[in-house]
Amino acid sequence: MNFKDLNIQETFQRGRDRAMVYLHMPLAIMKKELMTYFYTPIAYIVITAFLIVTGFFFFKDFFYFNQAEMRGFFQFLPLVLTLVIPAITMRLFAEEIHSGTIETLMTLPVRTIEAVVGKFMAATAFVSFMLAPTLIYLVTIVIVGSPDPGPIIGGYLGSILLAGTYSAVGVLTSSLGRNQIIAFISGLAACFFLWLIDKITIFLPTKLGFIEYLGTDFHFRNISRGIIDSRDIIYFISIIVISILLTTKILDDRR
């Protein structure tokens, strides 16, 4: 019995060691990027603006409908994220290309994909960090009422997945050139387009209705209703993987 326990622990340890081999570089890069975010004022400005806007959407519904739920918050969050995330990701590669530090980065013993994953993780971690203070809204509604946990758990899970998706798209547009403004505008356009897709299906013939599956908001709404369906999760992960691979390809082609 004891022996078996030990074995499981060993297997776990070995698995973790192997994961660390793959994650060492991305983690080092992620740490550096996060450090840079909080060293410059960008982080504080973005977080403050985000909390003001989302706070408005939360309390507007909270007082109007007099209900202990976060629907208003989660309803507007995707749109807010389409604006905020490209601003967070715009510098990730564009800045390196502009200042020439990409040359240092790409001559370190780092694979291109490790650099991309590291930066993607940094952006996602940053957005998660930015979302953390919104848990105060949750505390508020738990105090005043008894909210349904499903939509809230689903809402936060969906938010993280959506943050990852937009971050991956933002990293992709950031790798297109040396100009951060272009990276921001194209990132914003791409994220906004993904958000918009399921809303334009009403103008299309019913045969083309499947297009709504391509939109982020369609899947986000599903998850934030509290229904955690593997199809929605697979959608977000697919966009993340495609964006990361495309970014890697773009950066490799620069050589």
Next chain:
Amino acid sequence: MITAQGITKQFGDITAVNNISFSIREGEITGLLGPNGAGKTTTLRMLTCYLKPDKGAISIGRYNVEDNPVEVRKIIGYLPESAPVYNDMLVYDYLSYIAEVRGTGQSKIAEMGSLCGINEVMHMNIGELSKGYKQRVGLAQAMIHDPEILVLDEPTSGLDPNQIIEIRNLIREIGKRKTIILSTHILPEVEATCDRVIIIDRGSIVADDRTENLQAKSEGEKQILVSVSGADYPALSRELSKLSGVTGVEEVAGSELVSARVTAGAAAEIRPDIFRMVSGKNWILYEMTQEHRSLERVFRELTGGMK
């Protein structure tokens, strides 16, 4: 240690590097010399796996650059041109990040700090540093993992004369134990630091030899600069040409004095003759300098700077 075979790199219609081959032995300091735009930086970028050659193969140590870029990068330390560094980081944080990616201990940071003289700026924002300090931070970054090969692209550009001498001494010192490749367009730098020179012009290698061999190449003749007053140039030229051993006289314009550059055979010592001739004519000799710029001559001949 390093072998490049027939490497070519094109950017659009421009061929930056055209079919060059060279090999570099372990423990040598090699200078890559060439005018601006000759392809030095492109060559170094290919050696460090930043760029992929369109044609040709490079092998470094046991590894092929194409197949094993990550292994190659592990044994190379690289200071890119104009030392790009993250402006929004502290020097210490930057070096700590590099140490982590390179997999060396954090104790190396202090070591690099004293080696490169950046201990006093360790807790400053890199963006606030002067060009010279940024260059040193870049150098510390390149050496932190004790690489077998050090590639330095114009390591002394933007430094003041004192710093240049410091960095050259540092390179000489490190070069005793390591293989170093540096690019430059400053000739004295090559003469001062390099064991070997590869001269590149318009993407091709025009010379590849030990520094002293290249210097010897032009030692078949020497040049003496003579400045006098009291004479006009035609008279000076006529008198100088009469001296035995003189093979050519060339006017040097630009000063109030009458100056000429005399070319003579390396064996002949003609300076006493010049002095006697000048004093015999009752002219006043202001300057007589034998020029030791042999590498510059070779360089100018090979790279088309010489008419």
